[in-house]
Amino acid sequence: xxxxxxxxxxxxxxxxxxxxxxxxxxxxxxxxxxxxxxxxxxxxxxxxxxxxxxxxxxxxxxxxxxxxxxxxxxxxxxxxxxxxxxxxxxxxxxxxxxxxxxxxxxxxxxxxxxxxxxxxxxxxxxxxxxxxxxxxxxxxxxxxxxxxxxxxxxxxxxxxxxxxxxxxxxxxxxxxxxxxxxxxxxxxxxxxxxxxxxxxxxxxxxxxxxxxxxxxxxxxxxxxxxxxxxxxxxxxxxxxxxxxxxxxxxxxxxxxxxxxxxxxxxxxxxxxxxxxxxxxxxxxxxxxxxxxxxxxxxxxxxxxxxxxxxxxxxxxxxxxxxxxxxxxxxxxxxxxxxxxxxxxxxxxxxxxxxxxxxxxx
Numbered sequence: 001x002x003x004x005x006x007x008x009x010x011x012x013x014x015x016x017x018x019x020x021x022x023x024x025x026x027x028x029x030x031x032x033x034x035x036x037x038x039x040x041x042x043x044x045x046x047x048x049x050x051x052x053x054x055x056x057x058x059x060x061x062x063x064x065x066x067x068x069x070x071x072x073x074x075x076x077x078x079x080x081x082x083x084x085x086x087x088x089x090x091x092x093x094x095x096x097x098x099x100x101x102x103x104x105x106x107x108x109x110x111x112x113x114x115x116x117x118x119x120x121x122x123x124x125x126x127x128x129x130x131x132x133x134x135x136x137x138x139x140x141x142x143x144x145x146x147x148x149x150x151x152x153x154x155x156x157x158x159x160x161x162x163x164x165x166x167x168x169x170x171x172x173x174x175x176x177x178x179x180x181x182x183x184x185x186x187x188x189x190x191x192x193x194x195x196x197x198x199x200x201x202x203x204x205x206x207x208x209x210x211x212x213x214x215x216x217x218x219x220x221x222x223x224x225x226x227x228x229x230x231x232x233x234x235x236x237x238x239x240x241x242x243x244x245x246x247x248x249x250x251x252x253x254x255x256x257x258x259x260x261x262x263x264x265x266x267x268x269x270x271x272x273x274x275x276x277x278x279x280x281x282x283x284x285x286x287x288x289x290x291x292x293x294x295x296x297x298x299x300x301x302x303x304x305x306x307x308x309x310x311x312x313x314x315x316x317x318x319x320x321x322x323x324x325x326x327x328x329x330x331x332x333x334x335x336x337x338x339x340x341x342x343x344x345x346x347x348x349x350x351x352x353x354x355x356x357x358x359x360x361x
Contacts, residue, residue: 018099068092194228250292295337
C-alpha cells in the first residue's frame with residue numbers, strides 16, 4: 001500500500017542512504033532521472049545530479065540537524081535528462097531510519113508554464129483586437145487602391161503596367177495577412193467532441209511525410225491506452241501540422257533529420273481556466289520533438305507572441321495561433337529548446353463524459 005501511495009505522487013520522491021546511494025524511488029523519480037528504480041539503487045546520487053549541486057549539501061545539512069530544509073529554483077539538469085531542469089527541493093529526515101533522508105523534487109516548469117500560458121492568452125486577446133481593427137480599417141481602402149491600379153493598368157505602357165501589377169500584388173499580399181489575423185478575432189465557442197489524438201497525429205504525419213517533411217524521418221512513440229481528448233479535431237490538426245512544419249523547417253537539409261511524435265499520460269498538472277469554477281486537470285501530454293538547430297534563448301519567452309519568428313520570410317502568426325487554439329481548449333503549450341533537441345509540449349484535458357462536454361461548451 002505504501003509503495004502504491006508513493007507511486008501516485010506526481011513529483012519525484014526518493015530516499016538516500018548514509019553512503020549516498022538511492023534506497024527507494026517512485027515512478028516520477030524514475031521518469032525524472034530517466035533510469036529505472038533497480039538501476040537507481042545501484043548508483044550514488046552524485047552520479048545522477050550535476051557536479052557541485054546544492055542538493056548534496058542539503059542532504060548533509062538534514063543529517064546533521066535532523067530537521068527538514070527547502071531550496072528553491074535549483075538546476076538539476078544533466079545531458080542525461082535533457083538539460084536544464086529547474087526544481088524546488090524538499091529534504092527531510094526519515095525517523096525510522098536515522099541514516100536516511102527523503103528528497104522530493106517539484107519541477108518549476110509546471111508553475112512557469114501556467115504563468116506563461118496566461119501571458120499567451122493575453123497576447124492572443126491583443127491580436128484579436130488588432131485583427132478586428134485591421135479588418136475594418138485596412139481591407140476597404142486596399143480594395144479601392146487595387147481597383148484604381150487596375151484602371152490605370154488599362155491605359156499604361158509596359159513599364160508602368162509592371163508598377164500597377166506590383167501595386168495589385170502587394171495589396172493582395174496585405175489582404176491575405178489580414179485574413180490570417182482575422183482568425184484571432186473569432187470569439188465563437190469551440191465545438192468540441194471526444195477526439196482520438198493518435199488519429200489526428202497519424203493524419204498530420206501522413207500529410208508531412210508526403211509533403212514538406214518527405215526527406216525527414218518521423219518517429220512515433222504513442223501510449224495506446226490514452227483516453228480521448230475533448231477537442232475540435234480540425235483545430236488540433238491545424239496545431240500539430242503547424243508544429244511539425246516548424247520542426248521540419250528547423251532541420252538542416254544536410255543533417256540526419258528526425259521528428260518525434262509522442263503521447264503520454266502525466267497526472268498532477270492542474271490549471272485554473274478563465275470561466276471555470278474549479279481547476280482543470282491536464283493529464284494528456286503530446287510532444288513534437290526535433291533534432292534541429294534549436295530556438296535562440298532570447299526568443300523562448302516570446303515564442304508564442306504574435307509577429308515573433310526566426311524565419312526570414314515568416315509572419316510570426318503560426319505559433320501565436322497555436323497558443324490561441326490550445327488556450328481555447330483550456331490547455332498549455334510550451335517549448336523547451338537546446339541544440340538538436342527542441343520539444344513543443346501540449347498539455348490538454350481528457351474527455352470525461354457528456355456532462356464535461358456540456359459544461360465546457
